[in-house]
Amino acid sequence: MEYTDATEHAMFFSYNMYIMKGTSKQNWALLYIAFCLLITTIITFWRTWEQTYPPPHPEPIHNTTVKTSNEASATLQETKAPELPLSITENVGQMLMIGYWGTDSTEALLPLIAEGLVGGVMLMNGNVGATDEVTAATVHALKAAVPAHLPPLLVAIDQEGGIVSRLPEDDTMLAQPAIASETAAYETAYTRGARLHDIGIDINFAPVLEHITNSESFLYDRTFRVAAEAVGPLGTAMVRGYADTGVTATLKHFPGHHNDSADSHESLPISNSNTPEALRSAIAPFSYTLRHTSSTPLVMTSHVSYPHFDANFPASLSAYFINDLLRTELGFDGVVITDDLNMGAITETFTRPEAIAAAVHAGSDILLFVVEPSAIRTVHQTLMDLVDTGRITETRIDESLKRIMILKSNQ
DSSP, rough: OOOOOOHHHHHHHHHHHHHHGGGGHHHHHHHHHHHHHHHHHHHHHHHHHHHHSSSOOOOOOOOOOOOOOHHHHHHHHHHSSOOOOOHHHHHHHEEEEEEOTTTHHHHHHHHHHHHHHHHEEEEEEEGSSSSHHHHHHHHHHHHHSOOOOOOOOEEEEEETTTTTEEOOOOOOOOOOOOOHHHHHHHHHHHHHHHHHHHHOEEEEEOBBBBOOOOTSSSSSGGGOOOHHHHHHHHHHHHHHHHHTTTTTTTEEEOOOOOTOOOOOTTTBOOOOOOOOHHHHHHHHHHHHHHHOOOOEEEEEEEOOOOOOTSSOOOOGGOIIIIIIIIIISSSSSSSSSESSSHHHHHHTTTHHHHHHHHHHHHSSSSSEEEOOHHHHHHHHHHHHHHHHTTTSSSSHHHHHHHHHHHHHTTT
């Protein structure tokens, strides 16, 4: 303990008192000395403690209520999603992605982007130039058309390899049927992804995760030719390869087409799966990949009817398949995108407003339309009308917007 000036003064004063008053006052003097020493010791100790251990700054108060896993996921999304001053019209636009086959595709898309009517573009043949440099210039022009206050444009492409390739590929690039090992799957995705990234493409609509063994199927030449249990590991390797280049992969077409599925481009396929076991087998590759990948891919839903599980809607418009099965049971909290809602499977069965309303109610975040630019204006207005009349709430739009913003912030 250090003696301060106050301590020395007290001791000196007490000693003089003792001498002056004599021994008859000895007991009172000793008590006085002890009292002074006690007080000065306490003061010295307190000052030393404050210097050595200063009081901490107040911490902000946090809500420590225990959350369910779904609530925790929502909180994480709220934390990551940037706050943007978007109008409801612009929010709705973020949920729309357009593809257009026309040779004037790029010029026709620019006004839609500039007006905030779409949040993404799917590159079609009309957007692809003779060289990657020309295509990159097109992508740059599309992205540059986004107003400064809006989030960036998502640019996607169908580059599965093989028969579904918007960009020309040489024979060194493997199509999915030729991929038989995880190493080949990773290397193919990494090489292809690096090329897409250099062009400025954010998303590849690949890999295809259906297990198809029927050579007559419209998907046969687009899928892995391996045993059913090997599809998930190959898909996982491809997701990882794309992610390592900065490109987001897409698992499609959840929950899956079957060997005898009709071509959904023309009509609505109907699955005869009527047991949980059969459905579990169909979704096994998706479930495996979602469990084993650290990155968050997109999931594209299929226009396939499973009447035993949902008698009213195909999987792409079904709350059972998107909210209950994909999000709740499989725990997927990323972006869900529909397959093209202008395909025959939908247009031959539902009106466009019915399809739009059902897709959003089911939990889809991005609605994909391969249509004329004028049609996307109608789609946007239809979605706005659904919001204005209360059939779709702004809260529901916000749920999708948060997931989309997280996806865009990671590009």
